[in-house]
Amino acid sequence: MAYVPQADGVADDGEPMGSATSRWGAVLAFLLVYIVSYIDRQVLTIVVDPVKTSLGLGDTEIGLLQGFLFSTVLMVAAVPMSHLIDHYNRSRVLIGCMVIWSFATLMCGFAGNFFELALGRVGLAVAEAVVPMAAMSVIGDLFPRHRVGRAAAVFMNGSYFGNGVALLLSGWMIAWLTPLQGSPFPVMGTFEVWRGLFIGMAGLSLLVALGLFLYLKEPPRREIAVVQDAATPESFWAFFWQHRGFILSYCVFAACISMLGFSLYAWPATLLIRVHQMAPVDVGMIMGPMFIITSIPGTALAAWLGSRCTPQHALQHLMRVMIGFMVVLGPLVVTMSLAPKALAIVALGAVLLMYAAAHGAILTPMQLISPNRMRGRLAAVTALLYVIPSSTSPVIIGLFTDRVFEDPMALGKAMAITLGSACFLGTFAGLYAWRQAKAFERRATPAIVAAPSALIPATR
Numbered sequence: 001m002a003y004v005p006q007a008d009g010v011a012d013d014g015e016p017m018g019s020a021t022s023r024w025g026a027v028l029a030f031l032l033v034y035i036v037s038y039i040d041r042q043v044l045t046i047v048v049d050p051v052k053t054s055l056g057l058g059d060t061e062i063g064l065l066q067g068f069l070f071s072t073v074l075m076v077a078a079v080p081m082s083h084l085i086d087h088y089n090r091s092r093v094l095i096g097c098m099v100i101w102s103f104a105t106l107m108c109g110f111a112g113n114f115f116e117l118a119l120g121r122v123g124l125a126v127a128e129a130v131v132p133m134a135a136m137s138v139i140g141d142l143f144p145r146h147r148v149g150r151a152a153a154v155f156m157n158g159s160y161f162g163n164g165v166a167l168l169l170s171g172w173m174i175a176w177l178t179p180l181q182g183s184p185f186p187v188m189g190t191f192e193v194w195r196g197l198f199i200g201m202a203g204l205s206l207l208v209a210l211g212l213f214l215y216l217k218e219p220p221r222r223e224i225a226v227v228q229d230a231a232t233p234e235s236f237w238a239f240f241w242q243h244r245g246f247i248l249s250y251c252v253f254a255a256c257i258s259m260l261g262f263s264l265y266a267w268p269a270t271l272l273i274r275v276h277q278m279a280p281v282d283v284g285m286i287m288g289p290m291f292i293i294t295s296i297p298g299t300a301l302a303a304w305l306g307s308r309c310t311p312q313h314a315l316q317h318l319m320r321v322m323i324g325f326m327v328v329l330g331p332l333v334v335t336m337s338l339a340p341k342a343l344a345i346v347a348l349g350a351v352l353l354m355y356a357a358a359h360g361a362i363l364t365p366m367q368l369i370s371p372n373r374m375r376g377r378l379a380a381v382t383a384l385l386y387v388i389p390s391s392t393s394p395v396i397i398g399l400f401t402d403r404v405f406e407d408p409m410a411l412g413k414a415m416a417i418t419l420g421s422a423c424f425l426g427t428f429a430g431l432y433a434w435r436q437a438k439a440f441e442r443r444a445t446p447a448i449v450a451a452p453s454a455l456i457p458a459t460r
Helices: 020-046 048-055 059-066 068-087 090-109 114-128 130-142 145-180 193-215 236-242 244-266 268-275 280-306 311-338 341-360 364-369 372-390 393-404 408-450
Strands: none
Touching: 020 090, 020 114, 020 130, 020 145, 020 193, 048 114, 048 193, 059 114, 068 090, 068 114, 068 130, 068 372, 090 114, 090 130, 090 193, 114 130, 130 145, 130 364, 130 372, 145 193, 145 280, 145 341, 145 364, 236 244, 236 372, 244 311, 244 341, 244 364, 244 372, 244 393, 244 408, 268 280, 268 341, 268 408, 280 311, 280 341, 311 341, 311 364, 311 408, 364 372, 364 408, 393 408
């Protein structure tokens, strides 16, 4: 049964579409897709050493496959892929891309050298680029403006759950596949556990894609009412230029949030091991569950606070909430970086909680300002603007440690400077974006209140 009923009439931007069950069923379906996408992209991190041994790779090649190559391809591919989201059936585009990344994951399992493994990772990145764009575009249609943030926060849990599930599921599968190591196997000749892991994950993705094909149905498109100069062409770049004040300042704000995220995945474990002399197994037992557990209350907090407003003030209210999270994060990241071990661990949990809250709403503002047919492109272009620069934050911390302090034990100082500065800059960029959001909604309020949104039938 399809999760979204066809609308019989016209829905206002302040009114939901369909029943609550159908709307939240859609959100959970997209959450499942996001979890599966993260499982497929993270599975390589579980089998780094076996892959290196089997293919004769070094840490540099593995680093490229996991980090810069994958992230860059993902962000660059999102720009042309966004055209599909804005102009075609979003549900079918998403399902088609799931099939593609399933075969890309399968290709990784049969890779015989670095080039073939890299080609599989590139295919995975290109196909997975559509996931957040498709989900947020549909969520923007199903929920009224002041409730989009709540649904988006639930969807964004997929990244945290995906990382945790990838660790747990891979561990179970490795234990199950280990007795088959070295056995004869079609095509690959001799079975290797890491290859079986990739093949198993590809099969899981195909099963989920089949289920969504039977379940998902494209909802009507809800055109958000925004004030447009009648003389301005209805084009993406004209819209981008018209609202450049908010878009660009928000990109700076989002880049600061993303800097925290990239660094949190890269350095806290090393800080606990290197500076606080903890055993790696103990760090894993603490940080693994911590990432998963803190994501639920964090995104729930963002959803609850972000929805406590009227449709006319949804954007400016959400910006105030996100700025508040950034202000709280400032002293927390400094404490995490410089405090003694026990306090640093407690602060790390608080940082992960506040980061989950801030990051859970990071895609929503662009959905609130953009017309339906521009949502995918605007999400892709803005993500390109803020994600790639912010992905350098782990490198910046390393440069402080190696070149400025010339002391590996100064990692905490390097983290405090980098992450503290990101919170400081992000607060001021957020305040400027908040002022732009107030101006935008002041101009748009008459249209949001009085003009109903057109429900555009699904195309192609």
